[in-house]
Amino acid sequence: MSATERVSAFLVASAAFVLLTATSAGAQVPTAGSWEFTGGVVYVGGFDIGPLAAELTPNSGTTGRITLFDTDSRVKPSPGVLAKIGVFLSPSFALEGGLRYTRPVFETDISGDFEEADDLTAEQTLSQYLFDVTAVWHFRGSGDARTMPFVYGGGGYLRELHEGNALVEDGIEFHAGGGVKWWFGASARWGFRAQGGISARDGSEFEPEKKRRVIPEASGSIVWVF
Amino acid sequence: MTRRRVVLAIVAVCALTVPASAYLKLGTVVVGGRTMSLRWQDFPISYFVTNTDVAQVSATQFQATVTRAFNTWHAVETAETSSRFAGFVAAPPNRSDGASVLGFLSRPDQDRTLAATSFTIDDTTGEILESDIYFNSIFPWSTAEAGNTERFDVESIAVHEIGHFLGLSHSALGETELQPGGRRVIGAESVMFPIAFSRGNISDRQLRADDIAGISDLYGTRAFTRDFGSISGRVTKNGRPVKGAHVVAFSTQSGKLIGGFSLNDDGEFVIAGLQPGPHILRAEPLDDADLTSFFDEDFEVDVDFRVTFYERVVAVPRGGGANDVEIKVTSK
Numbered sequence: 001m002s003a004t005e006r007v008s009a010f011l012v013a014s015a016a017f018v019l020l021t022a023t024s025a026g027a028q029v030p031t032a033g034s035w036e037f038t039g040g041v042v043y044v045g046g047f048d049i050g051p052l053a054a055e056l057t058p059n060s061g062t063t064g065r066i067t068l069f070d071t072d073s074r075v076k077p078s079p080g081v082l083a084k085i086g087v088f089l090s091p092s093f094a095l096e097g098g099l100r101y102t103r104p105v106f107e108t109d110i111s112g113d114f115e116e117a118d119d120l121t122a123e124q125t126l127s128q129y130l131f132d133v134t135a136v137w138h139f140r141g142s143g144d145a146r147t148m149p150f151v152y153g154g155g156g157y158l159r160e161l162h163e164g165n166a167l168v169e170d171g172i173e174f175h176a177g178g179g180v181k182w183w184f185g186a187s188a189r190w191g192f193r194a195q196g197g198i199s200a201r202d203g204s205e206f207e208p209e210k211k212r213r214v215i216p217e218a219s220g221s222i223v224w225v226f
Numbered sequence: 227m228t229r230r231r232v233v234l235a236i237v238a239v240c241a242l243t244v245p246a247s248a249y250l251k252l253g254t255v256v257v258g259g260r261t262m263s264l265r266w267q268d269f270p271i272s273y274f275v276t277n278t279d280v281a282q283v284s285a286t287q288f289q290a291t292v293t294r295a296f297n298t299w300h301a302v303e304t305a306e307t308s309s310r311f312a313g314f315v316a317a318p319p320n321r322s323d324g325a326s327v328l329g330f331l332s333r334p335d336q337d338r339t340l341a342a343t344s345f346t347i348d349d350t351t352g353e354i355l356e357s358d359i360y361f362n363s364i365f366p367w368s369t370a371e372a373g374n375t376e377r378f379d380v381e382s383i384a385v386h387e388i389g390h391f392l393g394l395s396h397s398a399l400g401e402t403e404l405q406p407g408g409r410r411v412i413g414a415e416s417v418m419f420p421i422a423f424s425r426g427n428i429s430d431r432q433l434r435a436d437d438i439a440g441i442s443d444l445y446g447t448r449a450f451t452r453d454f455g456s457i458s459g460r461v462t463k464n465g466r467p468v469k470g471a472h473v474v475a476f477s478t479q480s481g482k483l484i485g486g487f488s489l490n491d492d493g494e495f496v497i498a499g500l501q502p503g504p505h506i507l508r509a510e511p512l513d514d515a516d517l518t519s520f521f522d523e524d525f526e527v528d529v530d531f532r533v534t535f536y537e538r539v540v541a542v543p544r545g546g547g548a549n550d551v552e553i554k555v556t557s558k
Contacts, residue, residue, distance in 0.1 A: 054476045054483055054506075056401060056413030057434070060375075060424040066401065066413030069535075071506060073478050108478055108506060110535050114401055115510060117533035122506055124539035162541030164548060167502060206479045206503035 030088050030225045036096075038084040038193055040221025044102050044128075047213050049073040070112040075126070078104035082219060084134075092138045096154075100130040106162075124163040130173055132156025138181075146188070148181040150195075158201055169206065175199045181223055191223040262352030264345065265393045265444050270308040276329025277314040280363045283380060285314060285329075287369045288361075292328050295384035298433060299392060304442040304450035304499075307392060319358040322346050326391075328384075330367075331360035338408070340365055340422055341383050343390035359387045366425075375426035382423065382430035389418050394440045396420040398472045398512060399485050415483050435482035439499025446499075455542040456498040459551025460488065461509050463531050467493025468509075468555060470527030476506040478539070502544040507536035509553045531555035 030036060050073065056066040080102030088094045104126050111119040134154030153176040160169050177197015184190045196218040203210040273296075275289040283291075289311060296309045312325075319327040324346075333339065339362055346356040361367065361383065368377035400414030402421060411421045416436035423429055433441075442450045457475055461468040467488070474485040475497045486497035511529035534555040540548045 049478075052478060052481050054474075054481065056399070056415045056483075057429050058413045059411045059429075060427040062412050068401070068415075068474075068483070069476075069508070071476070071478060073504075106504060106539055108504070108539055110506060113508075113533060113535075115533045117508070117510075117535060120535045120537060122535060122537055122539045124504065124541060162504065163538070164541055164543075166543035166546055166548065167541040208479055208481070 030091075030094075032088055032090050034088045034225050036084075036086040036088065036094065037224045037226070038082070038086070038096075038098070038221045040082055040193070040219055042080045042082045042100055042102065042217060042219035044078055044080060044100075044104065044199065045216040046075045046077040046104065047215055049075065049207050050209070052208055066114070067112060068114050069110055069117070071108050071110055073106065073108040076105045076107060078102045080128075082221065084221075086134075086136065092140055094136045094138070096134045096136060096152075098130075098132050098134065098156075100128075100132065102128045102130075104128060126163070127161040127165070129159045129161075130156045131159075132173065132175070134175070146183045148183070149178065150181065151178045152176065152195065152197070160204070167206075169204055171202050171204075173199055173201045175217070177217070189225045191225075193219075193221045193223045195219055263393060263444060264347055264352050264354050266307075267351075267353045269306070270310045271326065272310055272312040273326040273328060274312050274315045274317075276319055276327055276331075277316055278318075278330050278363075280330045280367055282374075282377065283330075283367045283369050288328075288330070288380060289314070291369045291380045292384045292388070295381050295388050295431075298385050298431065299388055299441060302433065302438050302441050304438065304447055304454070305445040306447055307441070307445050319360045320344065321358070322356065324356055326357050328359045328387075329361070330363040332363045333360065334364050336362055337364065340378060341387050343387050354393065357391045359384075359391060361387075368426075373426045373428040378422065378425055379428045379431070382417075382428055385417050385430055385433070386422070389437060389441070392441060393444050394418055394437070397436050397440070397485060398487075399434075399436050399474065399483055416485075435480075436484050439484045439497075443498045450499070452545045453502075454498070455500050455502055455544060456496055456547040457500060457505060457507065457540055457542060457551060458494065458496040458547055458549050459553065460493040461495065461553045461555060462493055463528070463555050463557065467491060468528045468531060469493055470512060470525065470529070471495070471509050471531070471553075471555070472512055473497060473553065474508045474510070475500055475540075475542075476508065477501050477503060478506060479503045496547075500542045502542050504539045505542055505548075507540060507551065507553060509534050509536070509555055530557050532558055 053070050054068040058066050082100040084096045084098035086094045086096035105123050107121050107123045109121050134152050136150050136152045138148050138150045155174045158171050158173040179195025181191050181193045198214050199217045200214045277285045279285050300307050318331050319329040341361045343359045366377040367380050368374035369380050373379050397416035397418040399416040400419040401412045402409040403412050415434050417430045461471040471488045473495045476483055486495045488495040510533040511531050536553045542548050
């Protein structure tokens, strides 16, 4: 199973769990005015940038294009960490601000060299920082008080540093999805949060075609309410 | 100031020489042992045209064509150059007379040279004081708008030679094949490649990224310095520097190719004029080339290594440089 398929499976499972538990939840905490801190790990999907050939202008009498070498680039899926601080404005509605840090690998396959150089996959590691604001709606039913499904949506500022930190690009990101919180013990101050969704961002100015990317993402976190 | 006449081995040949990739500035050793780029200090540069006709090209047609070729270079937005046509003269284009002259000249002794550029320089500063370009009239020439398959295109060759006139040397960004009597270009991605395209081909009327980077490196605007970046590093083989390696930077965003050479005893290279963003680096030897198309005869070039890609994607910053790249090559 590929990384993208694993993320997709996680999203399907999360969505199913949200639907199954949406009518049975009934946690009593947190309440309006509660603060919630979340810290955990995140997995962000990758995307293809695509092929691009290094070409020479052909001389008269030369048939076809002259390719010095071919390339095919992509950004690979990557793990990362996240931290969020949120406040409940009502028992169901919370606003969160957060930071997500990931280090995806930008890789380029190089092949078909005109002078038969060995094929190679060249890489660079990116550092991505996402500063985001998210609205979260919790489904608080009359069922199991230890589970609390939710949906979320928001946007953020994405700052990406290429290897060496000298090249920086930034942009706006939007995200949406769903998940569930499980509360530990009777106090329900500690819990586990799992969520999955999609993240959309404009294409990088350093890609051949500046396309909007929609990328799957999933995370698991520890939650502390205070 | 000391005036010195320099005739550099800068020719556009119809059959002979190199494969590979990149721009190179003309340099000369000046007083004190320093190497400086040859460049003009005062603009517009005044040039004259020899009042000589050849078959199918009148002096007037020749002048209009070379003026277009000059303007091709002057149109580069990231460089500041200009010139003006000062008039027709009877003098041939190969005298050190204080006037820059372009024109036809019969050179049967140079039966593989389409055209050549010579300079008079101030050898204390590297300033170009005069530059002449001759077009060898033993070859058939054309100024036809769409080219003439039986003749060489004056404008294409003029763009190449005016690149030298302004201070650029040869690029190695091209591939050739051996044929009886010399080499034939298969493809090139720089007007400054030392071997001309075949008769009738007019591709070299247009500058490529490598040419634009080269002229911008010599006469760059503030915007060029601000908006473009560079890659520097060294080429090594078994831990020892490789001199004369040709290094090409390929933008994975634009697909543009720009090259440079490892020019010193430490195997160091700098490629400037790069768009910000990720680049792939490729090092190759000048192993089947007439090396004097690029370097002086006493310049030692290591050609015993395999074409090699750098294992990292290099991020070029805007207005800065990606440094300390080391491309490790292996012997053939």
